[in-house]
Amino acid sequence: DMADLEKQLQDAVAKGTRHRIIVTDGSFSMDGTIAQLDKICDLADKYQSLVMIDECHSMGFLGKTGRGTHEYRDVMGRVDIITGTLGKALGGAMGGFTSGRKEIIEILRQRSRPYLFSNTLAPAIVGASLRVLELLTESTALRDQLEENTKYFREQMTAAGFDIAPGEHPIVPVMLYEAKLAQEFAAKMLDEGIYVVGFYYPVVPQGKARIRVQLSAAHTRAQLDKAIGAFQKVGHELGTVKNLVAAATAPTGPQVVQNTP
Structure with a gap:
């Protein structure tokens, strides 16, 4: 509902908020619907907001080269934070990732408690996921x-x-x-x-x-x-x-x- 989203952004601006972020699934797991990221990014630009998407059900197969919803909706480079899992299309049994600009990732490394107190992934899982990324790069x-x-x-x-x-x-x-x-x-x-x-x-x-x-x-x-x-x-x-x-x-x-x- 883009009209409702814009109203929420307008209300946030009216309240004088310094930081605004729009968070959405790239694809919704129970319905298979794909977020209107093009319209969401347009609203984010209009109201100076960040965009964060979860790509657990998109990464590896949506878009012309499988990069996900942001490729499917042609908004590559307009999404600030992308989270995803290694446990689905990327072939691993567990684990996930967060990607974004260097400044954002550095803040997470310093301040994100779930990250600070977590263990590293098993090398076999990392190796399998890296190989899947290679396969996706080599061929569609x-x-x-x-x-x-x-x-x-x-x-x-x-x-x-x-x-x-x-x-x-x-x-x-x-x-x-x-x-x-x-x-x-x-x-x-x-x-x-x-x-x-x-x-x-x-x-x-x-x-x-x-x-x-x-x-x-x-x-x-x-x-x-x-x-x-x-x-x-x-x-x-x-x-x-x-x-x-x-x-x-x-x-x-x-x-x-x-x-x-």
Whole structure:
């Protein structure tokens, strides 16, 4: 809500605040929506504010070269602080990072208590993450494959009649709205050899239960078809789709598509 954000900034200016900072997720983990960073940066310039984004669900695959939301929204160089994790697309099991101008990082090193009293990461985790950064720099093949998989899955699921918000993010929420239905749907999907997780209140707003699908560059077309076919079959059994594709056309086979965190 850019109008509300501008009002908050105007109120902050009216109160005579010396420092202002806009903090947002780059991509929102439960919906797969992408922040309007271009508009946010315009407001930050207008009201002399810093911009900080969390890129845990963006770094490594959003943008033409996988640099994240700031590349996707064409605001490279306009974001002051970027935080992210090594535990998702960057391949590590734990850890994260904060990046920004030298002056900002020096302040954090001197004053940030969580940093001052933390332990260093294991060398193996650092090495794995550095290698992932090298791979992302050398080629966009994995990023491109993920983009292709995401587009295909979204198009096929929408055509099958499932309620999926338009978007390009590989986090794809299949909206079911009722918590009990989401649990039952996930259980039946497992019976079909597909592991998915149902999310419902309090993880998401009440009445907004969904199956959250997380696509991977490693998924093959056959695996995606198997998953889509299972969604169609279970959707038919539970009456959750708007335009049902005949179950007879669904792919068959014993494959399992893993829905990884």
